[in-house]
Structures are given as C-alpha cells and as structure tokens.
Amino acid sequence: MVYEKRFDGRDFDETRPMQAKAGVIKRAVGSGWFKIGKTEAIAAVYGPRDLFPRFLQDPEKGYLRVNYNMMPFSSGSDRVRPGPSRRSKEISAVAERALRPVVDLSEFPNAVVDVFIELPQADAGTRCAGICAASIALADAGIPMRDMVAAIAVGRVEDKLVVDLNYEEDSHEDGVDIPIAMLHNSKEVALLQMDGVISPEMFKEAVEKTKGIIDKVFEVQKQALKERFNVKQDTKQDDAKQE
Amino acid sequence: MYAELKNNIIKLLGEGKRLDGRAPLDYRDIKVEYDATENANGSARVKIGDTEVLAGIKMEVMKPYPDAPDVGSLMVNVELYPMSSPEFESGPPSIDAIELARVTDRCIRESKMLDVKKLCIEPKEKAWMVVIDVCTINEGGNLFDAIPLAALAALKNCRLPAYDGEMIDYHTKTDEKLPLVRNPVSVTVYKYGDNFMLDPTYEEERVYDARLTVGVLEDGNLCSLQKGGDHSVKIDDLFKMIDLAREKADQLRKHLE
Numbered sequence: 001m002v003y004e005k006r007f008d009g010r011d012f013d014e015t016r017p018m019q020a021k022a023g024v025i026k027r028a029v030g031s032g033w034f035k036i037g038k039t040e041a042i043a044a045v046y047g048p049r050d051l052f053p054r055f056l057q058d059p060e061k062g063y064l065r066v067n068y069n070m071m072p073f074s075s076g077s078d079r080v081r082p083g084p085s086r087r088s089k090e091i092s093a094v095a096e097r098a099l100r101p102v103v104d105l106s107e108f109p110n111a112v113v114d115v116f117i118e119l120p121q122a123d124a125g126t127r128c129a130g131i132c133a134a135s136i137a138l139a140d141a142g143i144p145m146r147d148m149v150a151a152i153a154v155g156r157v158e159d160k161l162v163v164d165l166n167y168e169e170d171s172h173e174d175g176v177d178i179p180i181a182m183l184h185n186s187k188e189v190a191l192l193q194m195d196g197v198i199s200p201e202m203f204k205e206a207v208e209k210t211k212g213i214i215d216k217v218f219e220v221q222k223q224a225l226k227e228r229f230n231v232k233q234d235t236k237q238d239d240a241k242q243e
Numbered sequence: 244m245y246a247e248l249k250n251n252i253i254k255l256l257g258e259g260k261r262l263d264g265r266a267p268l269d270y271r272d273i274k275v276e277y278d279a280t281e282n283a284n285g286s287a288r289v290k291i292g293d294t295e296v297l298a299g300i301k302m303e304v305m306k307p308y309p310d311a312p313d314v315g316s317l318m319v320n321v322e323l324y325p326m327s328s329p330e331f332e333s334g335p336p337s338i339d340a341i342e343l344a345r346v347t348d349r350c351i352r353e354s355k356m357l358d359v360k361k362l363c364i365e366p367k368e369k370a371w372m373v374v375i376d377v378c379t380i381n382e383g384g385n386l387f388d389a390i391p392l393a394a395l396a397a398l399k400n401c402r403l404p405a406y407d408g409e410m411i412d413y414h415t416k417t418d419e420k421l422p423l424v425r426n427p428v429s430v431t432v433y434k435y436g437d438n439f440m441l442d443p444t445y446e447e448e449r450v451y452d453a454r455l456t457v458g459v460l461e462d463g464n465l466c467s468l469q470k471g472g473d474h475s476v477k478i479d480d481l482f483k484m485i486d487l488a489r490e491k492a493d494q495l496r497k498h499l500e
Contacts, residue, residue, distance in 0.1 A: 025381045026293045027328050027445075038281055042380065044326040067333060072320065072376035073283035073299025077413050079374055082322055083335070116326035118378070120297060121280045 003158035007168040008037075013209060015152065015164040018220045020132070022140040022228035030141025032224065034133035037166055038123035043133035044116045045141040048105070051112035062105030063112045066096040068130055070119045076167055091127045092117075098131050098151065098181040098191035104144040113143055124170035124177075125153045131181050131191065136221050140228060149190055150217035151181035154206045156198050161206055163213055178203075180210050184218040187211050249435070249450035256438035263444060268487070270442040275392065275498045277400045282413070285401025285421075289393040291442060293383030295327075298375060298393035300401045304411060305372040307363065315362020315370040319348035321377050321390055328382035328445070346469045347377065347391045347429070350458035351398070354427035354466040361422035364406075371403070373421065384445035387456050387471075388495070391429035395499055398423060426461040428495045430488035434476065439487060455481065457488035461496070465489075 006012065016037030025031035028044035035041075051057050068091040070080045095117065105113060115137065117130035128151035135149040155162055156176040157169050170177050176196030182189055189207075198206070225231075256267055265271070271292030279288035283299030307314060321344040325331045336344075351357065362371040375397060377390045398421055405415035433440045434453040443451065452474035458467030465485065470476065476484070 025327060026383065027381055028326065031326075040280075042326065046325070046329050049329070067325070069324070071280075071297070071299065071378050072322070072374075073280065073286065073301050076282050079301035079303065079376075082320060082376070114325070116324065118324055118326050118380075120299075120378075121282055123282075 001158040001174060003160040003162075006162065008166060012160050013163045013213070015213060015216065016166065018217065020136060020220045020224035022136050022224045028137070028141075030137045030139070030143070032133040032136025032140060034129050034136065034221075036125060036129050036132075036164065038121055039125050039129045040119065040121040041126065041129040041133040042118045042120065043130065043137040045113060045137045045143065046116070047113040048108035048111035049114070051110060056112070057110040059109050060106070062108030062110075064096060064100050064103055064105060064115070065112050066092050066099060066115045066117065066134065068092040068095055068117045068127065070122055070126065074119045074122045076123060091130070094191050094193065095127060095131050095134065098149055099134055099138065101188070101190050102135075102145045102147045102149055102183060103138060104146060107144065113138075124165050124167040125179070127151070127191075128153050128179050128181065132217060132221060136224055139225055147183040147185045148218055148221055149181050150184055150214045150221060151179065151191060152210060152213045152217055153177055153179045154210050154213070156196065156202060156206070161202060161209065163209065178206055180207065182210065182214045184214060187214065245450045248446065252447060252450060253436045253438065256435055256440065261440070262446065267438060267440045268491070270491075270494070273392075273495070273498055275396050277396060283397070284404055284413075284416070285397045285399075287393050287396030287400055289389050289396060291383070291385055291389045292444065293381055294385055294389050295380040295383070296377055296386065296389045296393045297380055298377040298390075298397040300397050301374045301376075302401070302404055302411065303372045303374055304364065304369050304406065307367060307370045312367040313363045314359040316359065316372045317348065317352060317357060318372060318374045319344050319351065319377070319394060320375070321347065323379050323382070327379040331379070331382065342469075342471070343386055343390050344377075346387065346456050346467070347375075347394050349467040349469070350391050350427055350429045351394065354425045354458060354460055356423055356425035356427055357398070358422035358424050373398070373401070382445055384448045385431065385442045387431040387454065388429065388442065392495060392498065395428065399499060426496065426499070427458050427466050428492050428499065429456055429458050429467070430491050430495060431456040432484040432487050434472070434474070434480065434484065439484065441487070441491060455484045455488070457485055459489050459492035463489055
C-alpha cells in the first residue's frame with residue numbers, strides 16, 4: 001500500500017507544532033512543559049532529597065527516579081484508571097534510562113532526584129514528550145547535566161518513513177512506531193523502542209533522519225529555558241558565536 | 244513543629260493581617276479556564292493564587308444499580324500528584340485525597356444539581372456515569388476550595404460523547420449538556436485561635452485549628468458540611484463559619500458562569 005498523504009496533512013518529515021515552557025510548577029525544584037500537537041506533558045523535579053526505601057541508596061552517587069503517569073481523562077478513548085499499570089511502569093523505567101546518561105549525581109550520595117511526568121492530554125508520542133519535558137525540568141532544577149535529552153517518534157506507515165506519528169498513524173495496522181531519545185550534542189541514543197516490522201535499511205534511514213529532528217526539538221527546549229532565565233540573546237547570534 | 248508560624252499567623256490575624264498582605268477573608272485571584280484539555284468530555288483548570296488543579300470528565304455507560312434501575316451515577320476521584328508538592332507521595336490514594344474527593348462528591352450529589360434520572364438511557368440496562376477526576380498541578384494551599392470549584396466547572400463544561408447504543412465514540416462530541424438543575428458551590432472556612440480565615444496558602448494551611456467546608460446552594464440553603472482539623476469548635480463559632488461561607492458563596496459562584 002502507498003501512504004500518499006498524511007492523515008493530518010503534514011509533510012512526511014514534519015513534526016507537529018511544538019511548544020515548551022520551563023518553571024510551570026512553583027512548589028517543585030524545577031519543572032517543564034512540552035506540547036507536541038495534541039500530546040502534552042508536564043514534568044516536575046524534586047530533590048536531591050532523602051531516598052527511601054533505603055536499600056536503593058548509593059553511597060557513591062544520587063539516584064535518578066522517574067515516574068510516568070497519564071491523567072485519567074488524558075486518553076482519546078476510555079478513562080485511564082489511576083495508579084501504576086504495566087505500561088506506565090515500563091515507560092517510567094525506559095524514561096529513567098533515557099535521562100541517566102546526562103545527569104551527574106555524584107555530588108548527591110544516598111539521595112534521590114525524583115522526576116514526575118504527568119500527561120494531561122495524549123495523542124501518541126507521550127513517552128517522548130515526557131522525556132522532553134523532564135529534560136527541561138532537570139535543567140530548570142539546576143541538576144548538573146552533561147547534555148540535554150530530546151526525543152521523538154519516527155516510524156513507517158505503509159511504504160513511507162514518517163516523523164512524529166500521531167494517534168491515527170501510531171494505531172495504523174501497517175505501521176511501525178520507533179520512539180527515540182538522543183543526547184543532543186553527541187547524538188548518542190538514550191532510548192530506543194520499536195514495534196512493527198521494518199527493513200534494516202529503512203530502520204537505518206529512520207535513525208539518520210532522527211538526528212535532524214532531535215536538533216529541532218532541542219531548539220524548542222533551549223528556547224524555553226532561555227525564556228525562563230530571561231536570556232535575551234536571539235538564536236541567530238548564539239549560533240554565530242558557536243561557529 | 245510549626246508553633247512559631249502559628250503564633251505569628253494568629254498575632255497577625257488579631258491585627259486583621261496576613262503573611263502575604265491579604266485581609267483575613269480575602270481570596271487570592273481566582274481563574275477558571277474551561278475546555279482545559281481536549282480528550283475529556285468536560286474540563287476546567289482552576290487557579291487560586293499559586294494553586295492549580297485540572298478537572299476532567301469522562302462519560303461512561305454503565306448498567307444501573309439494581310436498587311435504582313432508572314438513574315445514572317456519579318464518581319469523583321482526586322489525584323494528589325507528587326509532581327505538585329514535596330509533601331505528596333506516590334502510591335495508593337492518601338486519606339487527604341479520599342477526603343477531598345468525598346467532600347467534592349457530597350456537594351455535587353446532595354445538592355441534587357445533577358438530574359440523575361435524565362442520565363438513564365434504558366431502564367435496568369444502560370445509564371450514563373459521570374466520572375470526574377481532579378488532578379493537582381501545583382499545591383499552593385486551599386485545595387478544599389479549588390478542587391470542588393474545578394469539578395463544578397468541568398460539569399458545566401461537559402458535552403456528552405456520541406453513543407450508538409453499543410459503543411461510545413469519544414472522538415465525536417455532541418451538543419448535549421449534562422442535566423444540571425441546581426447551582427451549588429463549596430466554601431471552606433478556616434479557624435485559627437479565635438480568628439477566621441479564608442483561602443489559606445499552603446504555609447497557613449499547616450497550622451489551622453479547625454476548618455469547615457460548606458456546600459451552599461444558590462438560594463442560600465446548605466447542601467453538605469464537613470468539619471476538619473484537630474480542634475473542637477464552639478457552636479457559636481460554627482454558626483459564624485457557616486454564615487461566612489454563605490456570604491462568600493456568590494463570589495465563588497460567579498466564576499462558574
């Protein structure tokens with residue numbers, strides 16, 4: 001089958017519109033908000049603080065703990081029953097692994113840095129949006145970081161490689177969903193999952209394409225942090241400086 | 244633990260003042276935003292000062308209970324997310340979450356604002372169930388007013404999804420509103436020593452002696468009550484607290500129009 005035009009009319013390598021903000025929850029040490037299309041994620045960081053249960057404590061470094069949760073009314077279909085599910089526990093674990101490579105918690109032995117990700121509204125790509133929000137929140141909290149983590153889903157619908165699948169594409173019967181999180185500077189992969197059948201060639205092409213998209217996501221995250229800290233420099237000057 | 248804070252608050256209240264400069268019976272700015280999230284059948288975001296909560300409704304179809312075969316039903320749930328306060332923890336609902344949900348439920352249910360008979364689709368077989376979830380975003384104090392207000396606003400915002408007798412089509416919204424026939428609000432009055440206060444911040448909320456949540460109907464009648472706090476309250480003070488709640492009810496209700 002030939003996928004000629006995307007359900008929502010986007011180009012095949014075009015993401016949905018992205019928006020981000022830092023510092024959206026006053027009680028938290030740091031927080032971030034990330035919206036891509038209709039999918040919306042909020043993340044809050046608490047800590048470093050005492051870690052319980054105690055057996056998780058590491059005298060060498062702090063522990064990063066991520067909890068992902070969908071609000072009960074966030075789904076496009078039935079109500080999501082509150083409390084952890086197998087799905088939310090797995091996503092919490094993979095999001096945790098996606099963020100661990102960039103945080104340096106060596107200054108906080110025995111402590112925990114908690115990241116809570118909540119989804120008020122879901123339309124596919126929630127784990128990626130959650131990781132983007134969490135990365136903003138960690139930076140906002142001033143947790144030492146080596147890099148930012150940005151994430152996006154790529155995949156296949158029928159014969160086409162597509163970027164940032166929406167719910168219709170994600171649930172398409174002949175489709176593949178590949179959520180990828182990358183470290184922005186190094187482009188190392190911090191999260192990778194896939195479901196569906198794809199040729200190795202197309203998979204490689206998808207990963208290569210992701211790099212450019214990650215840069216776009218990062219720009220949105222960076223802008224949010226700049227606005228938070230009132231950095232007036234515009235992006236062009238900043239890029240010129242780097243060159 | 245907070246003895247000094249409490250002494251300060253009471254001392255200031257004696258002079259008609261508060262830590263943030265408000266008068267004892269002043270609310271912070273209240274904002275109610277409708278249609279706050281697209282996938283819910285009705286939703287509202289309520290901000291009272293720094294406090295922010297998000298309420299969403301999912302309509303479900305259920306089999307009516309055998310003892311009430313021709314009425315629909317209501318469920319209220321409150322999620323105190325650890326995202327919104329360092330004091331909230333993950334895990335099963337805390338007693339605070341349960342009390343907030345039950346107080347909100349009681350105000351809605353006992354005011355009879357929902358004409359539950361009109362929620363019946365087919366007696367003994369099918370009826371609508373209104374499921375309201377209120378989630379905290381930032382806990383800045385006075386969830387006892389913010390959460391019921393958000394739930395009431397979401398009810399007013401709700402439109403039934405399309406239903407063909409078998410399946411709910413959540414992607415298709417109809418124009419049909421919920422059968423709302425009364426207009427209650429929930430107001431909570433706090434007591435510190437001999438002083439009364441409204442809309443405490445989370446700091447003030449740590450040290451109150453007693454609180455009274457009052458469901459007030461548009462005609463001034465009461466529809467629900469809940470006393471909280473570890474101190475007992477004189478009957479005279481109780482009446483004063485109810486009067487205060489009734490006086491403030493219209494101020495909250497105007498945010499629901």
